[in-house]
Amino acid sequence: MTVLPFDGLSAVLAIPLIAAAVLAVLPGYRGTALLNVLASFLTLLAAVTLFVVRPETGPLLLVDDLNIVFIVLNTFVGFTTSVFSASYIAHELETGRLTPTHLRFYHAMYQAMMFAMNLALVANNIGLMWVAIELATLTTVLMVGIYRTHEALEAAWKYFILGSVGIALALFGTILFYVAAQPVVGEGLDAMTWTILIERVAEFDPALLNVAFVFLLLGYGTKVGLAPVHAWLPDAHAEGPTPISAVLSGLLLNVALYAVLRFKLLMAANAQAIAPGPLMVTMGLTSLIFAAFMLYRRRDIKRLFAYSSIEHMGIITFAFGMGGPLANFAGLLHMTMHSLTKSAIFFAVGHIAQVKGTQKIADIRGLTETHPILGWGLVVGVIAIAGLPPLGIFMSEFLVVSSTFAREPLLAVLLVFGLLVAFGALLLRLNGLAFGEPQGSIAPVEASYVPMFAHLALVLTAGLYLPGPLVTWFQHVARLLG
Amino acid sequence: MEHLAFDVAHMLAGGMVLVSFMLLYQDRMYGLLNVFALHALVLSLSVAWEALVQGAPHLYITAAIALIVKAIIIPLALRRIVQRLNIHRTVETVVGIGPTMLAGIGLVALSMALMLQVTAEADALARQDIAFALSVILLGLLMMVSRRNAVGQVVGLMSIENGLILAAAGAKGMPLVVEISVAFSVLVAFMVIGIFLFRIRERFDTVDLHALDSFRGDRQ
Numbered sequence: 001m002t003v004l005p006f007d008g009l010s011a012v013l014a015i016p017l018i019a020a021a022v023l024a025v026l027p028g029y030r031g032t033a034l035l036n037v038l039a040s041f042l043t044l045l046a047a048v049t050l051f052v053v054r055p056e057t058g059p060l061l062l063v064d065d066l067n068i069v070f071i072v073l074n075t076f077v078g079f080t081t082s083v084f085s086a087s088y089i090a091h092e093l094e095t096g097r098l099t100p101t102h103l104r105f106y107h108a109m110y111q112a113m114m115f116a117m118n119l120a121l122v123a124n125n126i127g128l129m130w131v132a133i134e135l136a137t138l139t140t141v142l143m144v145g146i147y148r149t150h151e152a153l154e155a156a157w158k159y160f161i162l163g164s165v166g167i168a169l170a171l172f173g174t175i176l177f178y179v180a181a182q183p184v185v186g187e188g189l190d191a192m193t194w195t196i197l198i199e200r201v202a203e204f205d206p207a208l209l210n211v212a213f214v215f216l217l218l219g220y221g222t223k224v225g226l227a228p229v230h231a232w233l234p235d236a237h238a239e240g241p242t243p244i245s246a247v248l249s250g251l252l253l254n255v256a257l258y259a260v261l262r263f264k265l266l267m268a269a270n271a272q273a274i275a276p277g278p279l280m281v282t283m284g285l286t287s288l289i290f291a292a293f294m295l296y297r298r299r300d301i302k303r304l305f306a307y308s309s310i311e312h313m314g315i316i317t318f319a320f321g322m323g324g325p326l327a328n329f330a331g332l333l334h335m336t337m338h339s340l341t342k343s344a345i346f347f348a349v350g351h352i353a354q355v356k357g358t359q360k361i362a363d364i365r366g367l368t369e370t371h372p373i374l375g376w377g378l379v380v381g382v383i384a385i386a387g388l389p390p391l392g393i394f395m396s397e398f399l400v401v402s403s404t405f406a407r408e409p410l411l412a413v414l415l416v417f418g419l420l421v422a423f424g425a426l427l428l429r430l431n432g433l434a435f436g437e438p439q440g441s442i443a444p445v446e447a448s449y450v451p452m453f454a455h456l457a458l459v460l461t462a463g464l465y466l467p468g469p470l471v472t473w474f475q476h477v478a479r480l481l482g
Numbered sequence: 483m484e485h486l487a488f489d490v491a492h493m494l495a496g497g498m499v500l501v502s503f504m505l506l507y508q509d510r511m512y513g514l515l516n517v518f519a520l521h522a523l524v525l526s527l528s529v530a531w532e533a534l535v536q537g538a539p540h541l542y543i544t545a546a547i548a549l550i551v552k553a554i555i556i557p558l559a560l561r562r563i564v565q566r567l568n569i570h571r572t573v574e575t576v577v578g579i580g581p582t583m584l585a586g587i588g589l590v591a592l593s594m595a596l597m598l599q600v601t602a603e604a605d606a607l608a609r610q611d612i613a614f615a616l617s618v619i620l621l622g623l624l625m626m627v628s629r630r631n632a633v634g635q636v637v638g639l640m641s642i643e644n645g646l647i648l649a650a651a652g653a654k655g656m657p658l659v660v661e662i663s664v665a666f667s668v669l670v671a672f673m674v675i676g677i678f679l680f681r682i683r684e685r686f687d688t689v690d691l692h693a694l695d696s697f698r699g700d701r702q
Binding site for chain 1: 599604656
């Protein structure tokens with residue numbers, strides 16, 4: 001890598017940061033949208049180089065086998081969403097929902113958010129990780145409120161207040177972690193460095209760790225969207241621009257979950273502290289079952305899929321909470337599949353809502369007849385997210401269920417119950433959306449289908465055949481997760 | 483000397499809890515902002531004292547930020563907003579003051595019982611700071627749920643942030659990165675809030691969140 005002036009790690013952080021600054025001042029639409037795509041693509045390339053050249057672990061930044069999976073997924077979905085965003089935003093400009101000034105702001109915020117998320121993923125310092133997640137929250141709040149309508153403002157306000165409270169609880173947990181670490185590790189940066197903490201955590205005071213973890217789980221759990229602290233999520237998804245819904249569901253929730261996982265690893269390394277698993281299992285199952293029932297009463301298409309995100313984050317948290325190589329493997333796979341599928345669904349939903357001029361489920365019918373490509377794309381996406389074979393989510397859900405059956409049959413019954421309830425709700429809604437008498441505008445749509453079908457193709461491929469190296473890699477990470 | 487150091491720190495941190503209680507029962511907008519300024523002032527004194535006792539000069543910066551930004555600039559700016567929007571009448575509360583105060587006392591008792599027990603092995607100064615800080619945080623949360631008004635919620639949120647800074651200052655030798663970032667994030671957060679308040683005003687002629695509640699997503 002000597003040809004490049006800097007390594008992949010700094011590129012992953014520097015490219016979005018520079019792009020954000022440049023996009024904040026550049027006028028015009030075509031050029032900036034293209035630059036946004038280009039910057040996202042370069043970030044993805046930089047992330048991929050991390051597989052080849054692993055930078056050394058510093059006191060602040062870290063790349064290890066766990067977070068590299070998250071980084072590559074993050075930058076990949078960030079790139080495809082920027083492609084979708086370009087065509088989506090063009091339409092928003094035409095209809096006048098966004099003004100050129102707002103657009104400049106939108107692109108700058110998009111890159112700032114990518115920077116914050118990448119920083120949260122590579123942070124080796126638990127304080128830095130917190131700062132990055134806070135920054136990601138602020139940027140997304142601003143984007144959710146960008147339409148400045150009544151509903152968008154309320155959604156952004158709710159997200160802002162609940163997100164800040166969550167972030168505040170997480171910071172208190174972080175401080176308590178430092179207080180627990182300080183007598184053993186000593187004062188200063190070392191006591192917040194993850195790689196040092198994990199080596200010494202066995203000697204920390206377990207009572208303090210327990211309290212700290214509860215705060216961290218509640219705090220970052222708010223950002224994961226776990227019930228009962230999920231209230232911001234459906235509003236934020238429904239009222240912001242659809243590319244933001246896609247990155248919220250596909251990426252930001254993962255980043256918050258990653259923070260929880262890092263602390264779970266720390267907790268697991270201290271023998272006297274409470275096991276973090278049961279707490280995560282409880283929150284995950286609650287979210288799954290709660291969201292599954294809520295799916296039935298949704299009348300807004302973006303809200304429907306927002307609740308589906310709560311459901312899936314519940315499943316993933318559940319899987320990681322169960323722990324063990326198989327459940328962790330299933331959790332990782334499910335997380336990847338969910339990110340890809342859910343963002344593909346939002347790509348479809350974004351264009352659908354634009355062409356129909358509404359997000360109300362009742363006013364959207366017969367999509368497969370009026371807009372066959374979008375309609376069938378949505379059908380495949382929903383079938384995937386509902387967990388039907390042969391798509392990838394079926395496989396990961398099957399693994400979660402089967403590994404749970406082997407260990408805790410009772411929990412598995414609850415899990416399957418939640419999955420079936422959600423399955424019913426999704427297929428019920430899909431039937432109305434995709435088939436039947438067409439309703440609403442039948443105008444042709446200028447959409448970029450590539451991101452959506454690229455994601456769906458990946459999900460299908462994963463369902464049929466997982467490449468050997470990927471399986472080995474995930475197995476390796478799953479073992480690390482304990 | 484050590485005894486004195488501990489006593490003063492104890493008094494200042496306890497003072498913050500007291501001011502948090504005062505925040506709970508304010509029913510006028512200006513009163514609320516004045517008491518918040520006092521809250522920030524006590525925080526800055528408390529952090530400055532920690533800086534002196536711990537011999538940690540970087541904490542003076544945190545204290546100065548708390549004093550200048552939170553005790554002076556933010557209350558003045560909020561006061562201007564309140565004046566401009568003409569909302570300086572009474573603040574609507576969800577529950578009566580009596581039950582809120584009782585709930586507050588319960589929360590403080592809870593945080594003391596919890597924190598003093600689990601931090602038994604930690605440094606005495608850090609121990610009391612963290613117990614008081616948790617009280618301030620919980621009282622701030624209580625304030626946020628007991629106010630309908632946007633300004634009231636923002637003040638509640640900022641009092642939570644004050645509690646966090648108290649905890650961070652009490653944790654001996656906690657790296658500077660975090661304190662600055664806390665103060666910084668509050669600044670940014672405040673900007674966001676400012677924009678929001680004005681936007682809300684633009685649209686609805688009110689900052690009463692109750693009016694915003696007419697929108698309930700799905701329940702059309």
